[in-house]
Amino acid sequence: MRRYSSIVVLTGAGISAESGIQTFRGGGGLWEGHDIEEVATFDGYVRNPRKVLSFYNDRRRDLRRAGIEPNAAHLALAEFERNHPGEFLLVTQNVDDLHERAGSRELRHMHGELDKVRCQRCHQVYSSREDIEPSTQCPWCMAAGRVRPHIVWFGEMPFHMDEIHLRLARCDLFVSIGTSGNVYPAAGFVELAHQRGITTVELNLEPSEGAALFSEGHYGPATTIVPEFFARLRQT
Numbered sequence: 001m002r003r004y005s006s007i008v009v010l011t012g013a014g015i016s017a018e019s020g021i022q023t024f025r026g027g028g029g030l031w032e033g034h035d036i037e038e039v040a041t042f043d044g045y046v047r048n049p050r051k052v053l054s055f056y057n058d059r060r061r062d063l064r065r066a067g068i069e070p071n072a073a074h075l076a077l078a079e080f081e082r083n084h085p086g087e088f089l090l091v092t093q094n095v096d097d098l099h100e101r102a103g104s105r106e107l108r109h110m111h112g113e114l115d116k117v118r119c120q121r122c123h124q125v126y127s128s129r130e131d132i133e134p135s136t137q138c139p140w141c142m143a144a145g146r147v148r149p150h151i152v153w154f155g156e157m158p159f160h161m162d163e164i165h166l167r168l169a170r171c172d173l174f175v176s177i178g179t180s181g182n183v184y185p186a187a188g189f190v191e192l193a194h195q196r197g198i199t200t201v202e203l204n205l206e207p208s209e210g211a212a213l214f215s216e217g218h219y220g221p222a223t224t225i226v227p228e229f230f231a232r233l234r235q236t
């Protein structure tokens with residue numbers, strides 16, 4: 001394997017599956033038991049704030065369950081980043097905090113974070129692990145009932161897109177891990193990289209929607225294939 005000077009890694013729910021966090025699609029996925037329109041759109045929130053807030057309160061509590069820890073795949077990425085002499089950016093679609101708990105530093109949560117909330121009146125974003133209720137008061141502007149999860153819902157613009165596009169435009173390796181490739185703009189990153197002729201690698205349990213666009217694919221559980229791939233990359 002050749003040495004790469006600028007690497008962008010994209011992760012999805014599959015990297016956290018073996019830590020005990022539910023994925024979204026497929027058998028037993030979150031979207032099997034919940035209607036996306038109802039719990040993951042702004043319209044759904046306006047129609048029934050209690051239902052939407054309760055869905056994300058449950059997700060936040062799931063994350064704090066005993067035994068939910070970063071797994072070997074999260075740890076392998078953090079270790080690789082610590083030792084990589086070039087640029088490294090980890091972009092995650094995940095709203096859990098397992099990458100930061102594993103020690104990743106250059107990390108962007110494009111779909112938001114479960115442990116952050118924001119006030120729709122004063123726009124302050126702040127860390128909070130408390131449940132959000134329809135009556136929750138913003139500690140900054142004191143408005144009640146305007147606090148929402150700092151999560152990107154369907155139809156909303158993901159975070160950090162300018163920086164992500166800049167980094168995709170100059171990277172020489174793009175690696176996609178544990179994502180089904182169903183949700184844009186993340187699902188389109190491989191296409192951007194592919195058009196530039198750079199090396200694109202998919203690490204997933206099974207080939208994703210965009211599998212044909214990757215120059216290389218390794219399939220299996222993330223806790224096996226991610227440490228293996230990044231160990232090989234380090235030896236180059």
Ligand code: OAD
Nearest residue numbers: 012013014017023024025093178179180183204205221222
């Ligand atoms: P999905 O649930 O759509 O896909 C998870 C992917 O991980 C699938 O391709 C699985 O095959 C793979 N997978 C499952 N277990 C794995 C394991 N142990 N090792 C490796 N791969 C495994 O999740 P995402 O692609 O992340 O957005 O979903 C993208 C977005 O859709 C999410 O960020 C969320 C969701 O709706 C919003 O809520 C805005």
